[in-house]
Amino acid sequence: MKLTTADRIIxxxxxxxxxxxxxxxxxxxxxxxxxxxxxxxxxxxxxKADLAARVAQDYTARFVAALDDTPPKxxxxxxxxxxSESVRQDGRMCLCxxxxxESGGLPDxxxxxxxxxxxxxAVRLEPAFPDAEDSHTEALRILALLxxxxxxxxxxxxxxxxxRLTASLT
Amino acid sequence: MKLTTADRIIxxxxxxxxxxxxxxxxxxxxxxxxxxxxxxxxxxxxxKADLAARVAQDYTARFVAALDDTPPKxxxxxxxxxxSESVRQDGRMCLCxxxxxESGGLPDxxxxxxxxxxxxxAVRLEPAFPDAEDSHTEALRILALLxxxxxxxxxxxxxxxxxRLTASLT
DNA sequence: GAAAACTTACCTACCAGTAGGTAACTCATG
DNA sequence: CATGAGTTACCTACTGGTAGGTAAGTTTTC
Numbered sequence: 001m002k003l004t005t006a007d008r009i010i011x012x013x014x015x016x017x018x019x020x021x022x023x024x025x026x027x028x029x030x031x032x033x034x035x036x037x038x039x040x041x042x043x044x045x046x047x048k049a050d051l052a053a054r055v056a057q058d059y060t061a062r063f064v065a066a067l068d069d070t071p072p073k074x075x076x077x078x079x080x081x082x083x084s085e086s087v088r089q090d091g092r093m094c095l096c097x098x099x100x101x102e103s104g105g106l107p108d109x110x111x112x113x114x115x116x117x118x119x120x121x122a123v124r125l126e127p128a129f130p131d132a133e134d135s136h137t138e139a140l141r142i143l144a145l146l147x148x149x150x151x152x153x154x155x156x157x158x159x160x161x162x163x164r165l166t167a168s169l170t
Numbered sequence: 171m172k173l174t175t176a177d178r179i180i181x182x183x184x185x186x187x188x189x190x191x192x193x194x195x196x197x198x199x200x201x202x203x204x205x206x207x208x209x210x211x212x213x214x215x216x217x218k219a220d221l222a223a224r225v226a227q228d229y230t231a232r233f234v235a236a237l238d239d240t241p242p243k244x245x246x247x248x249x250x251x252x253x254s255e256s257v258r259q260d261g262r263m264c265l266c267x268x269x270x271x272e273s274g275g276l277p278d279x280x281x282x283x284x285x286x287x288x289x290x291x292a293v294r295l296e297p298a299f300p301d302a303e304d305s306h307t308e309a310l311r312i313l314a315l316l317x318x319x320x321x322x323x324x325x326x327x328x329x330x331x332x333x334r335l336t337a338s339l340t
Numbered sequence: 341g342a343a344a345a346c347t348t349a350c351c352t353a354c355c356a357g358t359a360g361g362t363a364a365c366t367c368a369t370g
Numbered sequence: 371c372a373t374g375a376g377t378t379a380c381c382t383a384c385t386g387g388t389a390g391g392t393a394a395g396t397t398t399t400c
Contacts, residue, residue, distance in 0.1 A: 005379080005380090018274070019274035019275050020193070020272055020274050020275015020276070021191050021192075021193060021271070021272045021275065022191075022193075023190070023191065023192075023193030023194050024193050024272065024275035026354080026355065026356080027355085027356065027357085028354085028355080028356095036380075036381090037380080037381060037382080038355095038356085038357085039357085039358080039359095039380080039381065039382080039383095040379080040380055040381070042356085042357065042358085043378090043379065043380060043381095044379090046357085047356080047357080048356065048357090092274065093271050093274070097271060097321060098271045098272065100321055100322075100324065100325035101191070101263050101267060101268045101271050101321055101324065101325075102190055102191045102194065102268065102272070103324070103325055104188070104189035104190050104262065104263070104324075105189050105190015105191060105194035106190070111325075114325060115325050115326060118322055118325055118326060119326075134334075137331075137334050137335070140322055140326075140331065140335060141335050143318070143322055144315065144318030144319045144321065144322045144335050145314065145315055145318050146318065147317075147318040147321050147322065148313070148314035148315055148316065148317040148318025148319070148321070149314045149318070151267060151270055151271055151314065151317050151318070151321070152270075152288055152310055152313055152314045152317065154270065154271065154273070154274075155270035155271075155273055155281075155284060155285050155288055156285060156288060156289075161307075161310065164304075164307050165307070165310060165311050165314050175345080175346090196388075196389060196390080197389085197390065197391085198388080198389085198390095206346075206347090207346080207347060207348080208390085208391085209346080209347065209348080209349090209391085209392080209393095210345080210346055210347070212390085212391065212392080213344090213345065213346065214345095216391085217390080217391080218389095218390065218391095
């Protein structure tokens with residue numbers, strides 16, 4: 001199954017954003033990455049915000065799908081694995097963690113898409129804490145720890161560090 | 171005590187970076203903020219990387235000084251307070267957390283300055299864990315949790331959330 | 341009066357986004 | 371089955387605006 005042009009654009013944009021953030025890439029960069037021209041990219045995504053929001057939505061959807069396919073009790077460990085892969089394989093930041101941190105200066109749809117990553121995943125993590133007093137906060141605590149661990153490991157360029165920082169999540 | 175022009179530039183740049191990241195502000199923005207011109211800002215900081223690196227160094231120095239003034243056992247709580255203030259008062263991200271997440275696309279001196287935030291603070295947190303097997307990792311774990319909590323609270327625009335996410339640090 | 345602190349004026353490079361065209365494909369009609 | 375209408379997927383060429391940065395002059399301060 002071949003990737004559509006739109007998907008290749010999305011993939012290129014994800015890589016670009018995950019290395020330097022929303023303002024670090026241009027349509028021309030994406031054009032070079034995909035073999036298109038500036039206008040060719042605009043044909044699929046009229047505005048930069050459209051593209052970035054779509055990238056964040058697709059990224060979130062992948063995580064959501066993986067959690068929905070995992071029994072509640074195993075979801076924390078599953079999410080840790082997903083984040084771990086992200087750091088280890090790509091040596092890159094979490095896309096939505098990066099966008100969230102920049103969200104003060106982002107177009108609204110992009111900031112909202114980044115927010116969606118946390119709210120959507122939190123909902124899927126809550127069933128993992130059936131006995132907790134406040135399972136929502138508990139879920140967000142997991143996400144905060146994972147995001148922080150990715151951030152520190154990424155900054156220090158130490159892929160193994162992520163595992164040590166999140167050892168408490170079994 | 172009046173602020174020097176250089177310090178006003180640094181303060182303006184810190185605010186700008188903390189809302190949208192390194193690539194979201196320009197010399198012209200800083201000029202407007204300080205009442206100077208584009209070239210006036212360049213007079214103090216020849217290149218953008220110089221300015222951003224200096225902002226990160228000053229930011230780090232403030233945290234370092236506060237921890238050095240605090241007895242080892244109270245440092246984790248102190249750092250939590252500092253981060254909490256950062257979120258509550260300003261409603262902004264941690265400067266070095268943001269820069270660290272963008273560091274894949276940043277000039278080297280800036281990325282290194284952001285890294286310095288973690289390494290410097292980790293060293294000061296280690297004495298808080300005299301019995302730990304690996305006090306360095308323990309210190310980085312604290313930093314990861316704090317950064318993640320700031321990130322999530324910032325993204326969801328919920329200042330109180332930070333307190334709940336970091337309740338385990340007493 | 342010399343150094344420090346600026347300003348005006350400018351350059352080159354790049355940005356997101358647009359106007360208008362073209363080649364190829366789909367699909368209904370005769 | 372052929373034809374023409376409409377659509378998709380691009381491209382070339384360009385716009386107004388902004389980016390970081392600089393050269394040279396003016397003002398302020400000591």
